[in-house]
Amino acid sequence: xxxxxxxxxxxxxxxxxxxxxxxxxxxxxxxxxxxxxxxxxxxxxxxxxxxxxxxxxxxxxxxxxxxxxxxxxxxxxxxxxxxxxxxxxxxxxxxxxxxxxxxxxxxxxxxxxxxxxxxxxxxxxxxxxxxxxxxxxxxxxxxxxxxxxxxxxxxxxxxxxxxxxxxxxxxxxxxxxxxxxxxxxxxxxxxxxxxxxxxxxxxxxxxxxxxxxxxxxxxxxxxxxxxxxxxxxxxxxxxxxxxxxxxxxxxxxxxxxxxxxxxxxxxxxxxxxxxxxxxxxxxxxxxxxxxxxxxxxxxxxxxxxxx
Numbered sequence: 440x441x442x443x444x445x446x447x448x449x450x451x452x453x454x455x456x457x458x459x460x461x462x463x464x465x466x467x468x469x470x471x472x473x474x475x476x477x478x479x480x481x482x483x484x485x486x487x488x489x490x491x492x493x494x495x496x497x498x499x500x501x502x503x504x505x506x507x508x509x510x511x512x513x514x515x516x517x518x519x520x521x522x523x524x525x526x527x528x529x530x531x532x533x534x535x536x537x538x539x540x541x542x543x544x545x546x547x548x549x550x551x552x553x554x555x556x557x558x559x560x561x562x563x564x565x566x567x568x569x570x571x572x573x574x575x576x577x578x579x580x581x582x583x584x585x586x587x588x589x590x591x592x593x594x595x596x597x598x599x600x601x602x603x604x605x606x607x608x609x610x611x612x613x614x615x616x617x618x619x620x621x622x623x624x625x626x627x628x629x630x631x632x633x634x635x636x637x638x639x640x641x642x643x644x645x646x647x648x649x650x651x652x653x654x655x656x657x658x659x660x661x662x663x664x665x666x667x668x669x670x671x672x673x674x675x676x677x678x679x680x681x682x683x684x685x686x687x688x689x690x691x692x693x694x695x696x697x698x699x700x701x702x703x704x705x706x707x708x709x710x711x712x713x714x715x716x717x718x719x720x721x722x723x724x725x726x727x728x729x730x731x732x733x734x735x736x737x738x739x740x741x742x743x744x745x746x
Contacts, residue, residue, distance in 0.1 A: 444516075447509045450478035450488065454498060454506050480505075530719040531560035537574070538583040541663055542601075542707070543567030545682040546732060547583070554727045556675070565721045574710065580721050582710045583728070595711045596725060598733040600704035602681040606693040610673035618676070619651045621645070621700050628675030630666050633659035641678055643700045650700075678702070709733075 452462040453473060463473040481488050488502035494710060521660045538547050543565055551563055566572070567578065574582050574593070611628075618624055621643050631638060631654070638659055642650045657675050660666050663683050668678035671692055678683075687693040710726050712719055 443480075446476045446480045448513065449473055449508065450480055450669060451513060451731045453477060453496075453511050454502075454533040455490070456497065457691065529560070530558040530723045532718070532720055533562045534581065534720045534724060535566070535577075535579050536544050536581045536583075536724070537566040537568070537577065537579045539585055540567045540569050540630045541680040541683050542583050542585070543662070545680075550727075550731055553731075558720070558723055561724070563724075568631055574712070580711065581724055581728075583707065584710055584721070585707050586705050588706075588708060591710075591715050594713050595708040595710050596729055596733070598707040598709055601707040602704040603678055603679045603702045604681050604684050604688070605676060605696045605701065606670060606684050606688065607676040607696060608673040608692065609694055611670075611675060611692060617694075618696055621650060621697060624676065624697075625653050625655070627655075628657040630658045630660070630669050630675045630677045632661060632666075642702060643697070644703050645700050649703065655722075666705060707732075 448461060449466065450684055452465060453459055456462045456465065458470075459473040459477075460470040463470045468471070477489060482742050484501070484505070486501045487499050488505055490497045504553060530599070536547065537543075538683055544567055555561060566577070572579060572582060574580075581599070584595075586596055615627060615715070616628055619662075624641065629641075631641075637696075640653050643650050643652055658669055660669065663679050666677050666679055667687070669675070670679075671687065676696065684693055688695055709725055711717065711725060717725075
């Protein structure tokens with residue numbers, strides 16, 4: 440069966456050039472083959488499009504209507520092709536990104552200004568959530584994940600390790616003293632998440648490996664930003680991501696504690712779908728994240744599959 444779109448292209452050209460021979464010359468086919476294309480449309484439609492005589496061709500009433508519609512369809516296809524070509528040529532369009540709350544709020548969101556200054560035609564939908572994200576179901580194009588990655592067909596690029604710090608406000612330390620050993624935490628007010636294990640003990644690191652330290656949580660909250668604010672008020676000692684606390688530490692609002700016993704950093708990666716022809720918006724944003732929050736790379740390839 441001949442391709443309907445190809446038939447339409449030849450038909451429009453026959454009308455525009457005024458003859459089968461002229462249209463055939465443009466497509467480098469015979470005039471007879473140009474006629475075959477038009478007849479294929481007529482057979483499919485069950486109506487004549489062109490009245491032919493030995494000296495002239497004239498569109499029928501149906502042919503005139505069909506010609507106008509074919510022209511519009513072909514113009515729409517050309518416009519779609521041009522739009523796709525533009526998308527491939529430079530970063531543009533809406534980009535859906537997902538990240539854990541701490542990373543999204545304190546790393547990605549503040550950096551979007553710099554990325555979008557260089558890529559003004561990209562518009563970002565940033566989803567921040569600590570719940571598991573299904574990239575396919577949620578139509579996510581780029582995702583940041585913390586922790587060991589499960590086997591997957593996704594492409595993963597490493598970012599900086601995700602570290603947690605232990606801190607307290609200077610006012611709290613003046614009133615309650617400074618813990619010097621992990622065991623000292625047991626007699627201090629601690630702040631953390633309501634969790635069956637983490638609300639009763641913190642897993643710290645050290646020269647001899649991980650250690651579990653009993654803690655008493657004076658306050659449990661299901662949000663890291665709320666824990667940060669509680670620590671800033673002088674309520675107690677908090678163990679939270681470095682991204683969340685680093686500005687307060689730099690400004691002296693929080694004091695880092697027990698630097699030799701911090702939890703082991705967890706890996707952090709940026710994930711994309713395994714498409715060798717990534718759109719420029721995805722490619723440029725991943726390169727941006729890797730340059731700012733990881734080890735800069737000279738080129739996007741070669742990515743490695745997860746697992």
